[in-house]
Amino acid sequence: MSPGPVERFVPAPVYGRTLQGLSLNLVVQDVLRSAAFLEGALSLRVLFQDAGFAAIAGAGARIMLHADSTYGRMPALHRLASGAPRGGGVEIRLLGIDPDRAAERAPAYGGAVLLAPRDFAHGWREAHLADPDGYLYAVGLPIGDPAGVPAGVRLRPLRPEDAETVLAVIDDWWGREIRSRLPRLFFEHFATTSFAAEDELTGELLGFLCGLASPSQPEESYIHFAGVAPKARRRGVARAMYRAFFDAVRAQGCTAVSCITSPINLDSIDFHRRMGFTLVAGNAVDGGIPVHRGREGPGTVHVVMRCELWP
Ligand SMILES: CC(C)(COP(=O)(O)OP(=O)(O)OC[C@H]1O[C@@H](n2cnc3c(N)ncnc32)[C@H](O)[C@@H]1OP(=O)(O)O)[C@@H](O)C(=O)NCCC(=O)NCCS
Numbered sequence: 001m002s003p004g005p006v007e008r009f010v011p012a013p014v015y016g017r018t019l020q021g022l023s024l025n026l027v028v029q030d031v032l033r034s035a036a037f038l039e040g041a042l043s044l045r046v047l048f049q050d051a052g053f054a055a056i057a058g059a060g061a062r063i064m065l066h067a068d069s070t071y072g073r074m075p076a077l078h079r080l081a082s083g084a085p086r087g088g089g090v091e092i093r094l095l096g097i098d099p100d101r102a103a104e105r106a107p108a109y110g111g112a113v114l115l116a117p118r119d120f121a122h123g124w125r126e127a128h129l130a131d132p133d134g135y136l137y138a139v140g141l142p143i144g145d146p147a148g149v150p151a152g153v154r155l156r157p158l159r160p161e162d163a164e165t166v167l168a169v170i171d172d173w174w175g176r177e178i179r180s181r182l183p184r185l186f187f188e189h190f191a192t193t194s195f196a197a198e199d200e201l202t203g204e205l206l207g208f209l210c211g212l213a214s215p216s217q218p219e220e221s222y223i224h225f226a227g228v229a230p231k232a233r234r235r236g237v238a239r240a241m242y243r244a245f246f247d248a249v250r251a252q253g254c255t256a257v258s259c260i261t262s263p264i265n266l267d268s269i270d271f272h273r274r275m276g277f278t279l280v281a282g283n284a285v286d287g288g289i290p291v292h293r294g295r296e297g298p299g300t301v302h303v304v305m306r307c308e309l310w311p
Contacts, residue, residue, distance in 0.1 A: 058152030085134025099127035
């Protein structure tokens, strides 16, 4: 992780006034190392970082990291000198972070798993992780909510006005011309089964899913398009949108979902396999992948994927 502003950062007095209610100030030995832990292990967002200070947000929390050197005039400085693990007796509790994923990743970022993920009577599936300084994070999800929208991300129904934003970026997100295949009607008529994922802090659009429950085949549903901004990938954003879609169409009586993609979109095929989809046999096999030639007209080749929805 390179030091410096992750995005345009507001001056300190302005940022300070955005901190309402409880926020945490942790004095750490290495700001960049601790910021990497919070970003890499807990999927929080680094708003700003340099060697002396970092501002972190996510899971409804604001965390500031300060280097020991910036704490030099504070009366509690002597308490940091012993080198013993810090933060004894305080648990920093963050609900909205997948404890299994966080526990898996923590060691790679200098953290330690103090308590492996397990279900607690207070309704959380929870893990206890120590960051590189010894601060104790208790992270979890409500039991029975494996969808876990990633920290710092909010899901909401897709709105007609999202069309402008999505159509402006979609070719970049796919890496090829795709815009012409996403008509505006998906933003206007399928809000109950289509979702936007946005940055809970800035409202920036991080992902979208356009899907529908089939009006003519009541047990079938279909995902037409789903995409996540390159900078927000591999954090579970698409998984959370798919789970939200599954719940929405299941509530309408659907028992299966399908979608199609291009055989060149291997990322999409791999992603859907991870989400539990299987490839539907077609009329040809291309590179070991079953394909449907001519499905969308002469010369077209598509991969059809399908997933059963269990109640
Ligand atoms: C495909 C895409 C939607 C995935 O979004 P994402 O938010 O990065 O996916 P998630 O982080 O929710 O990943 C969910 C699972 O899929 C896996 N996955 C995601 N992208 C993957 C890829 N390119 N290759 C292999 N596996 C992948 C993840 O590892 C995760 O599995 P795990 O939880 O078992 O580790 C995103 O890469 C994208 O927008 N691509 C361009 C548009 C596109 O092709 N859309 C899909 C067809 S419409």
